[in-house]
Amino acid sequence: MTSASPRLLAAPASEWHRPAPDARGRRADIVLAVVMTAAMIGSVFLYQRTGIFGNSDAWVVSVVWAVASGAPLAVRRRWPEAVAICSAVTFWWGGEFRVGEYLFSNIALFIAIYTLGAWGRRRTLATVLRLAIVAAMFVWLFWNLIVTAGISSVVPELSREGTLSPYVAFGLIQIIINLLYFGGAYYFGDAAYRSARARHELETLTLALAEERERTQQQAIALERVRIARELHDVVAHHVSVMGVQAGAARLVLDRDPAAARSSLLNVESSARTAVDELRLLLGALRDDRAAPADGAATTHGVDQLGELVDDAVSAGLPTRLHIVGSRRPVPATIGLCVYRVAQEALTNTRKHGGAGATAELRLRYTDDSLELEASDTGLGAGRSATASGSGMGHLGMRERVASVGGSIEIGPRSRGGYLVRARFPLAAEVTR
Structure with missing residues (x-):
C-alpha cells in the first residue's frame, strides 16, 4: 500500500500528470453520481422504516445528506481533491448525527479516496490529503470507541468486563475493517495511477518507435539515392571520357584512315550503349521510392x-x-x-x-x-x-x-x-x- 508513495513524493516536478477525463468519462461520472444518490436515498428510507435509528420524521435531512454524499461523484475525476474532502465531511456528518445509512455511503467514500489516488494530478497533495482523511477517520473511530465504552446503553449486549472483553473485541474488529477499507482505497488508487502512467509511456514509446522507423526508412532511401548518385558519376565520367577520346581520334584520322576512324566510332557507339544500359538501371530505381536497393548494378561489375x-x-x-x-x-x-x-x-x-x-x-x-x-x-x-x-x-x-x-x-x-x-x-x- 505504501511502497509507491516514496517514488511519487520523489518524482520530479516535470512528472507526467494524468489528463482530465473526456466527455464520455464525464458522462459516466454523472451516471454514477445519479445511481449512487438514488441508492442512498432508497437505503435511508429502508433503514428509517426499520426504526433502528430512532426518529423517522427526519427524512428530509436524510435526503439532503444523501444528495450531498452522492452528487459530488459527478465531478470526481475533474476535481478529485474537492470530492474527497466533501465525501469525508458528509460521511462524518451522517455518522455523527445518525442519519442511518452505512452501505452506499461507505461505497461513495471508498470511490472518492480511490479517485483521489488514481486521478490526483498533484501527487504530493493527493498523498497528503488521503493520509489526512484516513487519520481523521481513525481519530473519529477511536474517539467513538472510547466514549461509548463507558455508555452501557450503546450495544448493551457486549460486556465491558475483562482485558479482552467482547466490546474490546468488537472495537478491534472495527479497526481491522477500517484498515482494510482505507488501505484498499489507497492502494488501488495508486495502482490505477501507475497503470495509467505506464500505459501512457508505452503509447509514447510506440509512437516514437513508429516515427523512428519512418525516419530510418527515409534515411535508407536517401542513402540509396546517394549510392546511385555515385554510380551515376562513375558511369558518366568513365564512358563519356572514353567517348571523348575515341571521337577525337576519329576526327584526326577521318580523312587519311577511314578504317581507323570507323573503329573509333564503333567504340564510341559501344561505350554509349553500355552507358545508356547502366543509366537505365540506375535511374529506374530513382523513379520509385518503394524500389529496393538496385542490387542488379552491384552484380554487373566486379x-x-x-x-x-x-x-x-x-x-x-x-x-x-x-x-x-x-x-x-x-x-x-x-x-x-x-x-x-x-x-x-x-x-x-x-x-x-x-x-x-x-x-x-x-x-x-x-x-x-x-x-x-x-x-x-x-x-x-x-x-x-x-x-x-x-x-x-x-x-x-x-x-x-x-x-x-x-x-x-x-x-x-x-x-x-x-x-x-x-x-x-x-x-x-x-x-x-
Whole structure:
C-alpha cells in the first residue's frame, strides 16, 4: 500500500500528470453520481422504516445528506481533491448525527479516496490529503470507541468486563475493517495511477518507435539515392571520357584512315550503349521510392570485369596493364563492385589529368585476409595536385565506397612521378586444407 508513495513524493516536478477525463468519462461520472444518490436515498428510507435509528420524521435531512454524499461523484475525476474532502465531511456528518445509512455511503467514500489516488494530478497533495482523511477517520473511530465504552446503553449486549472483553473485541474488529477499507482505497488508487502512467509511456514509446522507423526508412532511401548518385558519376565520367577520346581520334584520322576512324566510332557507339544500359538501371530505381536497393548494378561489375576495363582504357588511347598477384578466390559482390569502381575512377582521372604519353597499371593482389588494388600511372598532367587531397567528387566517392565495406584507401602523387591509388579490402581468412 505504501511502497509507491516514496517514488511519487520523489518524482520530479516535470512528472507526467494524468489528463482530465473526456466527455464520455464525464458522462459516466454523472451516471454514477445519479445511481449512487438514488441508492442512498432508497437505503435511508429502508433503514428509517426499520426504526433502528430512532426518529423517522427526519427524512428530509436524510435526503439532503444523501444528495450531498452522492452528487459530488459527478465531478470526481475533474476535481478529485474537492470530492474527497466533501465525501469525508458528509460521511462524518451522517455518522455523527445518525442519519442511518452505512452501505452506499461507505461505497461513495471508498470511490472518492480511490479517485483521489488514481486521478490526483498533484501527487504530493493527493498523498497528503488521503493520509489526512484516513487519520481523521481513525481519530473519529477511536474517539467513538472510547466514549461509548463507558455508555452501557450503546450495544448493551457486549460486556465491558475483562482485558479482552467482547466490546474490546468488537472495537478491534472495527479497526481491522477500517484498515482494510482505507488501505484498499489507497492502494488501488495508486495502482490505477501507475497503470495509467505506464500505459501512457508505452503509447509514447510506440509512437516514437513508429516515427523512428519512418525516419530510418527515409534515411535508407536517401542513402540509396546517394549510392546511385555515385554510380551515376562513375558511369558518366568513365564512358563519356572514353567517348571523348575515341571521337577525337576519329576526327584526326577521318580523312587519311577511314578504317581507323570507323573503329573509333564503333567504340564510341559501344561505350554509349553500355552507358545508356547502366543509366537505365540506375535511374529506374530513382523513379520509385518503394524500389529496393538496385542490387542488379552491384552484380554487373566486379573483379572479373577488370580485364574489360583495361581493354576499354587501351581502346581509348591509354596504355594500361593488369597484373594479378596471388591465387584467385571468391570475392563478395559488394567488394567486387567497389574494386571495379575504384579502378574505373582511377583510370578516368588518368585520362583526364595524366597528359600525353601517360601509361597506367592495375595490380590486384590476393592475400590471406584481404584484397588489395593498386592503380598507378606515369601521368604528369596539370591539375593533379588539385585533386590529390581527395576533395573532388571522384576522390570523395572512392573514399566513401571503400569505407562502406570496411576498407582503407590511399590517394596521392608518387614521389617518383605519377599518381597512385591503393585500396585494401578485408576478406575472410582463406581456409587451407
